[in-house]
Amino acid sequence: MLMQFLIIIFSKSNGDSVTQTQGQMTLPEGTSLTVNCSYETSQYPALFWYVQYPGEGPQLLLKAIKQNDKGSNKGFEATYKKESSSFHLQKKASVQESDSAVYYCALSDTVAETAGGAERKL
Template identity: 75%
Template sequence: MNSSPGPVIVLFLMFGGSSGDSVTQTEGQIILSEAASLTVNCSYESTRYPALFWYVQYPGEGPQLLLKAVKANDEGSNKGFEAKYLKETTSFHLKKASVQVSDSAVYYCA
């Protein structure tokens, strides 16, 4: 009997900062087919150029650091995910070309 893999469920939450700094990211649950591409938007508001982070929390585990950028134009990659700190657009969008079932998790931009 052939069975195709189920959908990839990727969950997102918004995580805000303090002292007037904040980040805004894609909210809510996103369901994708396996091998689909993923972009999770993350934009920031700050009076300076903050360090930016993506955390991932897999089911039954605590949050763990996925990517970080400490200055403009920093690029990071890990587990097929990529993000670039763009000062001009105040963004640090998370991307993956081909998601897998094992990517089902909650992702936090901070």
């Protein structure tokens, strides 16, 4: 069965930006998934992946707040790589039809001031 993943870009308006794999991805069930996320900022941000399943609102999938943190949830994982300004989302186990969703990569301005708030709103 082919799976469809719609990937969109979420970016901030203060000069910080997030760029991720664009467009719709169609994968056969049983393969692995990688969604690239790179960011530009002058801060040391907290990084987040949100997921929005059909008919639901966005919800936090995973987060990382410092260099080399690895977030993981529901078989998905992402590692905060400050040196390459990346936070790529991966699912190494087989993707299933239930993984069909919109995935958003996001960042906060600063860890100390906004990391908690970023978990509650997109």
